[in-house]
Amino acid sequence: MAQEKALLIDIKRCIGCLSCETACKQLHGFGTDPEPTLSDTAFTVVEARGDKFVRKLCMHCEDPACASACPVEAISKTRLGPVVYNADKCIGCRYCMLACPYQVPRYQWTKLAPFVKKCDLCVDRIKAGKSTACAEACPVQATIFGNRDALINEAWSRIRSDASYVPHIYGVEELGGGSVLFVSDVPFEKLGFKPAPTGNQPMPTLTSSALGDSPKVVIMGGTILSALYWVTQRRREVALAEAEEKATINKIKGERS
Amino acid sequence: MFARIKSEITLWRVIVAIIFVTGLYATYIRFFQGFRASTNLSDQMPWGLWVGLGTLCGIGLSAAGFGISAAVYLLGMERYRPILRSAILISFLGYMTVCVGYLYEIGLPWRFWHPIVMWNHRSVLFDVCVCIMTYTTVLTFEFAPAVIEKLPWQRFRETVLHYHHKILVAVVLAGVLLSSMHQSFLGGLYLIARGKLHPLWYSPYMHAMFYLSAIPAGLALTVMAIYLCMRSLNVRVDFSILNDCGRMIQLLLIVYAFFKVLDLIANQAFGYAFQFTHEAGYFWLEVLLFLAIPIIMLSFESVRGNPERLYWACAFVVAGFMVDRLNVSINALQTAMGTHYVPKWSELASSVLVIAAGVIAFRYAVIYLDILPKASSKPPQRWIGNAGLAAQA
Numbered sequence: 001m002a003q004e005k006a007l008l009i010d011i012k013r014c015i016g017c018l019s020c021e022t023a024c025k026q027l028h029g030f031g032t033d034p035e036p037t038l039s040d041t042a043f044t045v046v047e048a049r050g051d052k053f054v055r056k057l058c059m060h061c062e063d064p065a066c067a068s069a070c071p072v073e074a075i076s077k078t079r080l081g082p083v084v085y086n087a088d089k090c091i092g093c094r095y096c097m098l099a100c101p102y103q104v105p106r107y108q109w110t111k112l113a114p115f116v117k118k119c120d121l122c123v124d125r126i127k128a129g130k131s132t133a134c135a136e137a138c139p140v141q142a143t144i145f146g147n148r149d150a151l152i153n154e155a156w157s158r159i160r161s162d163a164s165y166v167p168h169i170y171g172v173e174e175l176g177g178g179s180v181l182f183v184s185d186v187p188f189e190k191l192g193f194k195p196a197p198t199g200n201q202p203m204p205t206l207t208s209s210a211l212g213d214s215p216k217v218v219i220m221g222g223t224i225l226s227a228l229y230w231v232t233q234r235r236r237e238v239a240l241a242e243a244e245e246k247a248t249i250n251k252i253k254g255e256r257s
Numbered sequence: 258m259f260a261r262i263k264s265e266i267t268l269w270r271v272i273v274a275i276i277f278v279t280g281l282y283a284t285y286i287r288f289f290q291g292f293r294a295s296t297n298l299s300d301q302m303p304w305g306l307w308v309g310l311g312t313l314c315g316i317g318l319s320a321a322g323f324g325i326s327a328a329v330y331l332l333g334m335e336r337y338r339p340i341l342r343s344a345i346l347i348s349f350l351g352y353m354t355v356c357v358g359y360l361y362e363i364g365l366p367w368r369f370w371h372p373i374v375m376w377n378h379r380s381v382l383f384d385v386c387v388c389i390m391t392y393t394t395v396l397t398f399e400f401a402p403a404v405i406e407k408l409p410w411q412r413f414r415e416t417v418l419h420y421h422h423k424i425l426v427a428v429v430l431a432g433v434l435l436s437s438m439h440q441s442f443l444g445g446l447y448l449i450a451r452g453k454l455h456p457l458w459y460s461p462y463m464h465a466m467f468y469l470s471a472i473p474a475g476l477a478l479t480v481m482a483i484y485l486c487m488r489s490l491n492v493r494v495d496f497s498i499l500n501d502c503g504r505m506i507q508l509l510l511i512v513y514a515f516f517k518v519l520d521l522i523a524n525q526a527f528g529y530a531f532q533f534t535h536e537a538g539y540f541w542l543e544v545l546l547f548l549a550i551p552i553i554m555l556s557f558e559s560v561r562g563n564p565e566r567l568y569w570a571c572a573f574v575v576a577g578f579m580v581d582r583l584n585v586s587i588n589a590l591q592t593a594m595g596t597h598y599v600p601k602w603s604e605l606a607s608s609v610l611v612i613a614a615g616v617i618a619f620r621y622a623v624i625y626l627d628i629l630p631k632a633s634s635k636p637p638q639r640w641i642g643n644a645g646l647a648a649q650a
Contacts, residue, residue, distance in 0.1 A: 038300075039300070065449055068377075068379040068380060068449070069380055069381070069382060069449055070377055070380055070382075071371075071372050071375075071377055071380045071382040071383035071385075071386055072371045072372055072375035072376075072377060072383070073375055073376070073377040073380075074375075089371060089375055090364075090365065090368075091363045091364070091365050091368045091369070091371045091372070092363045092364020092365040092368075093362070093363050093364075093382060094303035094304060094364070095304075095380075095382045095446070097300065097303035098303055098304055098446075098449075098450055098453075099449045099450070101452060101453075103300075103301070103594070105300075106300050107292075107300060107303065107364070109291070109292045109293045109298065109299070109300075110291060110292075110293045111291060112289075112290075112291045113364075113365060114291070114292065114364040114365075115364070194452070195452075197451040197452030197453075198451060203449055203451075204379060204449070206448045206449050206451055206461075207379070207381050207445060207448045207449050208379065209461075210381070210441075210442075210445045210448055210464050211378075211379070211381065211384065211445070214384075214438060214442075217437075217438075218434050218438065221433075221434055221437065222430065222434055225327070225331050225430055225433060225434075226430065228331055228332055229330075229331045229332075229426065229430070232331070232332055232333030233333070235333065236333060
């Protein structure tokens, strides 16, 4: 089995040159003007946070909220790492956008046949043995591409050899981890990384307990309702029989008098 | 001639005409110019009024159908049989409006059938889709006799109704389970929005809260509809039934209030209600309309015993319920999503068009079919069943 690929983004090294953004736009044939936030024509952007630069892109979660939310399974996590979107299945319900904890998926609001747009970790290039366009374009190797395990080792060795790094790799465990990893010399919460809403648990665990209970509830509810129906039917039968009996007795009494 | 035409123009007809013209124009914009032209939806607010008003309120307010059919068919509460058909009709039309609204909501409406063949068991939305489709079929089945008994072919009529009656209870049972499931799954949709939804509404038991609030709201809408039918159409319903419904609504609201308080305590969210924020304001508006006013009003016999006052108490329940669903779907999300969403006129116009079509269909069904007991003629025998013996006993 092919090893899972990933990106390691080093916020300390990033110089904010936007090469990754431009390379991504060129690959997808979009105009190369930089955009302030992610959009349907910007799958990654570089945001300035103080004097640091933080890349925004799909985190390619191991157990993605978007994939669990999609009613038609148009989004799925591949073994190779990328979370990919199948436009042929999508119905355009936009539940993935509500579900994503990083607010990544974007929609083509202006189109008459709109689709969801997001980074696919250059899945076609990866399959061809190449690295992602953004990693290839980075002049200072602030974004590097490789096997996920190797990148985690690389990140730890950077943290160990340089005391200015925060001793944490964002993306290894948050929300169950993902294929995009960050290291930084500034605490992550100061760079706009929000606390993970479910800690290190994948987001789909929020719904799986409610959904998992439903068969039990249905079976129990069905049994109770059937039992109640049987009881009320029986009571009605008894009442009917008694009423008929009464009517007959009254009739006989009437005949006698 | 002119005078006759003039006499046909009434206030309500003018309003309906305006709703249809604006609604159809909004529909044209939606399907021929796209979302950007017809909505204020954005990447920060992917779901707006169509989901909040159309789907969440539409399904929730249609909850009476399963509630009353469970009471009558399964629990033997024969007393409510006169209002059974109207409750089923409201549910049926409510689900129809949701099915039509679904085509507005999704970006690729010609793929509406995809959830039937492309399954994702882990998706709450998939379960909602499947339940709504199945339950709409069940409601069609439950409502069908009202149409079939008006058909001119006697043999066909009798055969169909005979077999219909045989499997009815099983279908009702399935319907009760299905609708219980997706009423709660609608709340379950927001379980995954943890961290985005404001803590006054987010709860790991959101699905249960949605279920508990939908039943009184659906019942309240049914009472309102029946009151309006009695006022404007040739319909007479024993008012003590509606009085009892009022009592039931109050009880269900108290149960909901109890669990809502428990839920807020368990989530340690009570503090948010006393902050000076928009969310706190919307929360108190919801508490006032959905819980405080109706619970107090319905505790007076003078309100429950008076049709018009009962109507207004129910109107508060329905309005409060709509505030609750719009809070969850729109207001509770705005802060975390960093956006301010106000629906565009065309979103409102198209939603109102679909709802108005449902209301008009209800009116003509009540006029032409045996939905509610008519004032001038006796109700059909089959409503009482067993020639009235069971009811007498």
